[in-house]
Amino acid sequence: MTTTADVFEIPLRWGDMDALAHVNNVQIARLFEQARVEAFHRWFGEQRRGIHLLVARQEIEYRAILHYSPEPVRIHCSISNLGRSSFEFGYELRDAKGTVCALAETTVVTMNSAGSTEPVSDAIRAILDEHRGDPVEFRRRRAH
Amino acid sequence: MTTTADVFEIPLRWGDMDALAHVNNVQIARLFEQARVEAFHRWFGEQRRGIHLLVARQEIEYRAILHYSPEPVRIHCSISNLGRSSFEFGYELRDAKGTVCALAETTVVTMNSAGSTEPVSDAIRAILDEHRGDPVEFRRRRAH
Amino acid sequence: MTTTADVFEIPLRWGDMDALAHVNNVQIARLFEQARVEAFHRWFGEQRRGIHLLVARQEIEYRAILHYSPEPVRIHCSISNLGRSSFEFGYELRDAKGTVCALAETTVVTMNSAGSTEPVSDAIRAILDEHRGDPVEFRRRRAH
Amino acid sequence: MTTTADVFEIPLRWGDMDALAHVNNVQIARLFEQARVEAFHRWFGEQRRGIHLLVARQEIEYRAILHYSPEPVRIHCSISNLGRSSFEFGYELRDAKGTVCALAETTVVTMNSAGSTEPVSDAIRAILDEHRGDPVEFRRRRAH
DSSP: OOTTOEEEEEOOOGGGBOTTSSBOHHHHHHHHHHHHHHHHHHHHGGGGTTOEEEEEEEEEEEOSOOOOOSSOEEEEEEEEEEOSSEEEEEEEEEOTTOOEEEEEEEEEEEEOTTSOBOOOOHHHHHHHHTTBOOOOOOSSOOOO | OOTTOEEEEEOOOGGGBOTTSSBOHHHHHHHHHHHHHHHHHHHHGGGGTTOEEEEEEEEEEEOSOOOOOSSOEEEEEEEEEEOSSEEEEEEEEEOTTOOEEEEEEEEEEEEOTTSOBOOOOHHHHHHHHHTBOOOOOOSSOOOO | OOTTOEEEEEOOOGGGBOTTSSBOHHHHHHHHHHHHHHHHHHHHGGGGTTOEEEEEEEEEEEOSOOOOOSSOEEEEEEEEEEOSSEEEEEEEEEOTTOOEEEEEEEEEEEEOTTSOBOOOOHHHHHHHHHTBOOOOOOSSOOOO | OOTTOEEEEEOOOGGGBOTTSSBOHHHHHHHHHHHHHHHHHHHHGGGGTTOEEEEEEEEEEEOSOOOOOSSOEEEEEEEEEEOSSEEEEEEEEEOTTOOEEEEEEEEEEEEOTTSOBOOOOHHHHHHHHHTBOOOOOOSSOOOO
16 A cells, blocks of 8 residues: 555454344444554554544445455545644455455544644644555546 | 535444543444445335445544534535435534544445445435435545 | 233344344343333432442243334333342334244342442332342253 | 363454453453464364354453553463363453453353254263363352
């Protein structure tokens, strides 16, 4: 995806499957959430205290059916856009065989413990910059 | 949203909340899934047998925090785009007070029981046409 | 189950099903949780403020496969035991056809907002007493 | 727990937390499900093909609040009872610090692909015997 991307191994759960015996599309959003939480933890360490990320937008493109397997999926995670008071995570999810099953992009706004949004601080911005990546290459476009 | 939209009342569950005590953004995707399943059931009746909808893309814009309440959310659901072998659901989710908390759009492809995609049949197309609605008016745009 | 039981209608979600296309046994625990939350809300009204219920034990007996349907399940809920600082909810879950699919019993301890357990107050005890029911008639016994 | 027990490391997800910011008690049942699925996979290998386990009863005792952490929980899993056409998994869940947070016991019946129950085969029984453990030492007893 990009040289600055980071990789997170997220194990699947049998219960992530739905009645079609696929990993459910909503649970795939759960996997991206977990990668985002782990990125936040790994990248920021103690500096993440008191900061919460509020999800403002999320887009997921499902490319291939994800089957349950004992092996974790691998999610490449990078910062695909960095604004004044919001930024975007870009992700690519591959199954254990290396097939790209889903791409996603999440716009988050930073929020303090009181629940108010606040600009991305310089310290956080510097760290995010180290994880900048390319825009997510969605194939499907909005119809409008 | 549109005159042809249909409304689905989906009750919340206490367990939909996350550690921030909000209805979790991933669970909001679960609510949209449920509205889509109920639309499919209500609109198609017995004609839905043997057809599965495979989600190919989903975009959600989160506008306001959704708090758990005993009252259901109301999801307006319409067909925002209709292609040869895929179509799009557009949704608007309002809480019990009428606040728009989230908008979404899901691109689905029709799949037969064997798991192969197939064109939207004329019978299905005619029904979808009755539920056509306006494009979803997302505020946030992709950065690229 | 009992004359003092209360009934809660809990709608199923398509996503409650697992890869066997049954409502998943863990999600059935989710349904009981929701019935308990609604009982707490309906029975106590404003008196529930500042009280949280911490689950200390739960036993579920699965009697029949629960299939997803657009109709809600009906959960009879009563207080099957009332101790000094804990009490038990007893439940019976029936599907839309009236089949008993699961029985359950949950031991909860009352907890204040600070996270400490505290004795069931007289006011709460009086309300719980109005909803007393018979012990849950589990068929299966612990082997030991 | 016992010398024949097996240990499964199950990572938590941030989304397992509920509005109290604890790992939710229903999600703890999800963790036990995952340990059971992994035990089934690890112990039986290819011999598990065509066999499904139907949960007939489950009892969970919650001993300590489980907090979300990046480290996985460790679940010791053993066969606490072995009958003609059913058997019981016993589990002990410890957090990353080694605190026992929950004990559980699940009665499962073996089911073939057609959905009928069938006796535990000799081959399966021999494997289960290798993982026999002590009864689960629940502190709380049913009131009746």
